[in-house]
Amino acid sequence: VVPVVQPIVKKELPVYGMEFFNQTAIKFEPNFSMATPKSYVLGAGDELIILVTGQNESAVTAKVTTEGNVQIPHAGLVYVNGFTIEQATALIRKSLIKIYPGLGSGITKLAVNLGNARSIKVTLVGEVKTPGSYTLSSVSTLFNALYNSGGPSANGSLRYIELIRNNKVYRTVDFYSFLQKGLMDGNIRLEDQDVIRIPVYQKRVS
Numbered sequence: 001v002v003p004v005v006q007p008i009v010k011k012e013l014p015v016y017g018m019e020f021f022n023q024t025a026i027k028f029e030p031n032f033s034m035a036t037p038k039s040y041v042l043g044a045g046d047e048l049i050i051l052v053t054g055q056n057e058s059a060v061t062a063k064v065t066t067e068g069n070v071q072i073p074h075a076g077l078v079y080v081n082g083f084t085i086e087q088a089t090a091l092i093r094k095s096l097i098k099i100y101p102g103l104g105s106g107i108t109k110l111a112v113n114l115g116n117a118r119s120i121k122v123t124l125v126g127e128v129k130t131p132g133s134y135t136l137s138s139v140s141t142l143f144n145a146l147y148n149s150g151g152p153s154a155n156g157s158l159r160y161i162e163l164i165r166n167n168k169v170y171r172t173v174d175f176y177s178f179l180q181k182g183l184m185d186g187n188i189r190l191e192d193q194d195v196i197r198i199p200v201y202q203k204r205v206s
Helices: 018-022 085-096 142-148 176-181
Strands: 047-054 058-063 069-072 076-079 108-114 119-126 132-137 161-165 168-173 194-198
Touching: 047 069, 047 085, 058 069, 069 085, 076 085, 085 108, 119 142, 132 142, 142 161, 142 194
Parallel strands: 119 194
Antiparallel strands: 047 058, 047 108, 069 076, 119 132, 161 168, 161 194
């Protein structure tokens, strides 16, 4: 009897880093408890918490309207759409100083923080496990979006991930920098209508 020789089937090794997106114990979500970055750009739907302390005390929660304004009692409308938190604070201070003169001398303090953030639409294309459009918080980052989509498909690569903004490649990110070195420089905050493209995995020839 001639023995039957079974062919040896080579198993494809999983692409390095894929297991990161399969860990149910990890919840890679936006950190809502951190202080709002001064560079955060305000838009319609954002909620601002305006605190006046010191000689005068006041707390106001105001939502940015579709016209880009916040309504502040006694100060009226202040246009903040497209401005950073830092710039918006200066604009609000200018409006409030008429009501609270102590803001000029410093005996009254003003703090403007982000309450509930607006939602943005982000699209993931290319070699993604679950491609399509996602509605995320405006404080979400590139890594948050990757995790929400389930990461790359079997043919996808974690290298050379393209963040496309206004129809141009805004940044190319290598996720391995985070996996191997813990570097967060590629964890860019997303903007409305951003597109993230995951390329096809290419085996390096040594």
